[in-house]
Amino acid sequence: MGCGSGSEDTTTVDDDIQQPKQNTAAKITGDITATVTEPNDITVNRQLTIDDPDEGEAQFTVVPATASQYGTYEVSASGNWIYELDRTNADVKALSLGQTITDTFQISSVDGTKVTINIKINGAENQQTNHAATFSGDSAVSINQNHSQAVSGKLTVSDIDTGEDAVQVQTNVSTTYGQFSIDSSGNWNYQLNVSKPEISNLTDGNQLYEDIYIYSVDGTASAISIEVKGIASQPSIVTTPDDTVPTINCTQTVNSIYQLESAASFTMTPGETLCLAAGNYTGLDLEFGGVGSADKPITIAAEEPGKVIIGGEVAVAMTGEYVVLQGFVFKDGTIDNTIIQTRANSSTPCNYCRITENAIIDMDEGLTDSTKWLYIYGAYNRIDHNWFAGKTTRGALLAIDRYKPDGVDIKDMEVDHAIIDHNYFGDRPPVNGQAYAASSDNEYEAIRIGTSDSHMGDSYSQVKYNYFERIQGEAEVISNKSGNNTISHNTIRDSYGSIVTRHGEYATINNNFIFGDDHPFSGGIRIVDGNHTVVNNYVQGARYQNSNWNGGIVLTSSNGSTSNGYQDVENVLVAHNTIVDSVNSLNVFGGKESTKADSVYFVNNLIANAIGAVVKNANDMPSNSTFSNNTVYGQSLADNGASSISGLTFSDPQLELASDNLYRPSSNSSYLDADTNVAIGNFTLPTHDMDGQSRSSTNLVGADTSSNDSVTMAPLTASQVGPKSYRPAYSKGYVKKVMISNHDFDTGDTSGWTNNGAQITSDTQDVFSRGASIKLDSVNANIEQNVYIQANTYYTFSAFIKGIGRLSVVVDGQTYSTDVNNSNYQFTSVSFHSGSATQATLRAVMDDTVKQKANILNANFDNKQTDWQVYEGSGIGQVQDSSNSASGADGSIKFKYDSTKGDNGTPHDPYIAQEIDVLANTDYTLSMYVLEKSNKDAQVKYGVYTTDIANILASHIADVSQLGDAPKGDDSFRQTTLTFNSGTNTKLTVFAQYQGDGSEIRVDDFSLTYDGSPIAGDVALFDSLRLVSHTQAAN
Structure with missing residues (x-):
């Protein structure tokens, strides 16, 4: 076409073609600067906000933990950013007072809009000040007395000061009970000297400790705690049911707490397993859940169970169905109120959920308020194969919630059906660092099922195959406060208190082993409320002598209360139990209320070697009750002087201590056949004994029958419970027994002691326990023994004393003592601080200046106003x-x-x-x-x-x-x-x-x-001497 002056070039646009949409830059506001100061104020947590009209673009690009020039930072989608200074960075360490440097990094919105974050880094106030090192790793180990192989571990030292990430070397150092070495990298080994008398003489259930101090190169001290346990000569190890844990198959693995918290949600999908990689972490606030299924649960787990160790403040909340928490170690940290609870997302409970293979150790750091480590809401939840050790604050360690809101009928409350099994519960010390709990201390139990205000409702929970040791905070180890619960196949050792049906009916308490291990306040089983079944339990060594609440088996007096009082003990079966070597072996009117038990079936029980009277409060025997075919024996039958009580045959059953350290019938035992035809209402007698052996061919009174069947049940040990995939550390320990050679004179002589005129007595009127006690009949007579102690530590030395005795301990030239003048054995203690001393001399003597008593009749009003x-x-x-x-x-x-x-x-x-x-x-x-x-x-x-x-x-x-x-x-x-x-x-x-x-x-x-002064015939009798360390001065 030719071009002419009249021509026009035009372009046609199709209106149906959409033009590209222009992006609108995001508007970002908020915290873009921050200041940190080395060495303490090194972490900042800030927030950005975003405004973007473009759909889906009002959020930030997620940045996981990423290194910057002088630290690390991470960013969430919502704009939360965290920066942590790297104190080991050479430029940071070189800063002097008044000097600053700046770190920068960029944060981007999803549409690419960027802002720069500026971090001002101030030099430390005094770079010449040494920074204390920190230790992590293997700081505690527990071994048996016959462990002849060396044990080893590794401690890691962290120190921001250059060249101080190392340990002072120790090579073949002789310790109290063995030999110890550690290299500069923190690799250590310990060889127990099994031939030492203190080790070889340990008995089952007793233990001793030593703390081996180690130091970083800058002098920071730490300690490795060695626990050595006495064992039975031939321990029975049996396989328990349901002793398995899930296999972890991670579908996603993250490497930081932030990533874990971000990836967790309330809408996780069936079969999803979110894992945290192995490492040491600080702080966790985790809420998660969803609706899983039995074969496809929702799981948050440690990628390697036992190798994810989290300190700092921890809180975990679970909700939904079939949700699992597995494999974490929460150690040396703190909490706000609860560590793990099965309720989240607007307080929605978790059902069919599982808490398994976790360890919670010493997590009450710096706390004085009441806490609960686990609070279980919902139904059909299982808490199994966990390790709980070192709870020091008030509040049940594990509580099954049955809180009743106002206006809610108890009958309408959800039934729990919780299962608590194969867990370790250890080191629950008395409050405020004491050696022994006060009688008024309350809410320091290991497990509580329910509450007082809802106890008339049913829980149908099970506490089984758990191992408890050193639960010493109060008079209840397991507190039952709801209906239809089962407490079975548990083992309790060296603990203050009992299994207690504090509220609630229809409890079944069977096949539990309770060993006092010479703890002076140990208990057995205390029964409150009605319709319980208490069978096949073995109690050895109940010791709380001056209490009307503790004993082998206690039937508690009642006031008929339906709330927080003491409900009537009625229609209860107590059958085939064995009570050995116990004070208050059978207390028929425990507590302080006015109504005695009614309709009790007490049949086929065996009580042997009772300390004092077999029956306490014999003037208040249960009414309308059946006492039949029980064999009992002790220093006397009843505290009211009765020579016979219907249904109780006072005869020595001649039990002997078997190879498994259980008292069992012997070839010398008298007639012990059970009565299988006794009328016991609607109850049934057990068909098997405490060993799981059938009672069909031979059926004896007590928990043990004679049978050649295989043993399928036995006392548990710590090694049989807890996580299956790893062995957690023990608690650092709060009340530790010091080994006293021949502390109970069970050898029948004074071996281990320096004897100055003392004698062993086997007179039943003089002996406290197990056939032998020490007797002094002159002010010149005494026994003494030197023991090793730790410097700068609080201790309490105690004994059971009768007569006019003095218990004393000499430490660094100073004598601490306490006197007793009592016609009955009395628990007595004296406390002291070791100062710089590492040895002490323990002494038992007759008091040369005696507190004589004038004769006030009925001085404690046991007989009301008589004689006044x-x-x-x-x-x-x-x-x-x-x-x-x-x-x-x-x-x-x-x-x-x-x-x-x-x-x-x-x-x-x-x-x-x-x-x-x-x-x-x-x-x-x-x-x-x-x-x-x-x-x-x-x-x-x-x-x-x-x-x-x-x-x-x-x-x-x-x-x-x-x-x-x-x-x-x-x-x-x-x-x-x-x-x-x-x-x-x-x-x-x-x-x-x-x-x-x-x-x-x-x-x-x-x-x-x-x-x-002592007069002719005065004596001092001593037994069960005990020395423990604790963390604060005695009250």
Whole structure:
């Protein structure tokens, strides 16, 4: 075409073709700068926000942990970014005070919009200050006494100071019980000297410890804790049911806590297994769940069980169905309230969920508030093959929640059906670093199933095949507070307390092994509420002598309460149990309430070698009950002096200690055949014994029958429970026993001791336990033994003492001692701090200056007001009996003023009095215990008078509000004392007189003592000496 002046070139656009959409840059605001200061303030956590009108672009590009010039950073899709300074970086370490450097990195939105983050890094305040090293790795090991092979481990030292990531070398160093070496890289080995008497003489259930101190090159100290356990000569090892764990098949593996928390969600899919790679991590806040299935659960796990170790603050919450948490180690960290709970996502519970192969060790660092390590909500959850050790704070370690919201009928609450099996529970120490828990300490149990307010509902939970040792925080190891639970095949050792059906009916308690291991407050089984089955249990060594709550088997008195009181013990089967070497072997009226047990079937039980009377509170035997075919034997039959009780045959069964350290019938045993035809209501007797052997051919009383069948059940050991894929570390330990050679004189001689005139007694009236005790009958007689101790450590030395004994320990030239003057064996202890000493001398002697007691009749009001003169009447208040007691027995005196009942006179001063014989011109100490039971102040005037109360020789007004630091008895009684000289008097009257208006107060346990010398016939008896270390000074 030719071009002319009139021509026009045009372009045609098709309106149906969409033009490319232009991107709108994101607008990013928020934190783009931060400052860190070496060496402490080195981590920052900041937030960016994003505004982008383009669909789907209002988010950031995720950046996992990535190195920058001087540190690492990571970024989430929501704009949260974290920066951590690398303190080992040479440029960072070179910074001086006042110097700064800057680190930068970029964060991008998904559409490519970028911002630069600037981190200002300040030099340390004093680069000349040495930074303490930190240690991680193998810091504790537990071995048996016959372990002749060397054990080894590795500690890793981290230190930001150049050249200090190393350990001071130790080569073939002799330790208390062996030999130790460690190289500069932290590789260590320990060889136990199995020939040492302290090691070879260890008995089953006892252990000793030594802490071996190691040092980094800058002098930072740490310790490797060695535990050596005594074992039975031929331990029975059996296979337990359901002793398997899931195989971990990771579908995704992440390498940081941030990545794990980001990848977890509440919508995870069936069969998904999210794993965290092996390593040491700090802090975890994990919530996850979804709806899995039995064959395709949703799992978050350690890629290698036992090799993911997380410290710092930890919280895990699970929800959904068929959700699993597996293989993590939570150690040396802290928590807010709960470590693991089966509830998340708006408090939605987890059902059919599983917590398995996890270890929680020493996770209460720096905490004083109440916590729970595991809180289980939902139904059909399983907690198995875990390792729990070192919980120090109040609150049940593992709690099955049955909290009842207001307005909810208990019958409408979900039934739990929880299973707790094959777990290790260890080192639950007394609160506040003490050696022994106080009788009032509560909520320090290992397991609690339910709550007081919902106990009338059923849980149908099972606690089975678990191993407990050193659960020493309170009087309940397992606390049952709901209906229809089973507690079976568990082993409890060296623990303070019992298996307790605190609330709830229809519990089954069977085939449990409970060993006191000479813990002075160990228990057995305490029964509250009705319709329980208690069979085939073996209890050896219950020891809480002065308590009305603990013993071999305790039937608790009741008040019929339906809430937090003590429900009636009724319609209970107690059959085929064995109780050996125990105080209060059968307590038929435990606690402090007024109603005794009813409709108890106590049949075919065996009680042997009872310490003291077999039956405690024999005046209150259960009503409408069947006691039949029980063989019992001890120092006496009953505490009321009865020579016979129907259904109890008082005869020595001649048990012998078998090779597995269990007391069993011997060839010398008397007639022990069980009665299989006794009427026991709707109950049935067990068909197998504690060993799993059939009772069909030969059926004996007690937990053990005679059979050639294979043994399928036996006491568990720590090695049979816990994770299957790895062996966790033990807790660092809070209460540790120190080895005392021949501490219980079971050898029948004084071997291991330096003997200065002491003798072994086997007289049944003198012996405390197992046939032999030490007897001193002269002020010049004593026994002593040197032991190794740790420097700068708190210790408590204790024994059971009868007569006029003194227990003392000499440390670095200083003597610590305590005196006893008692006609019965009494637990006695003395505490001390070791200072720089590494040895101590333990001594048992007869006291050369004796606290003699004046004869006050019925001083603890066991027989109510008998032997006391009582002055009361209309207008001057009242004197009443009370079930509260300062010393465990049931009884005290209550003073009360009540204007609604005619008490309107003045000065409202009822009193009690008793005349006693005294020595003239002698210094006396009068003491009593008082308890105020109302909010108003009340006082008691007490003392001694000559002819009548108008002629008082000495008196004191006890004000309960001023006795907060005074010695404490049971039921929160406090002791008050008064000293005086008798003058020329040979008779005085002890009195206590109420002082108050509109209140009430109780008094108990009067004592009048004076110093004198031992007289002919005085003796001191000692048994079960024990030395433990603990973490704080004794109260």
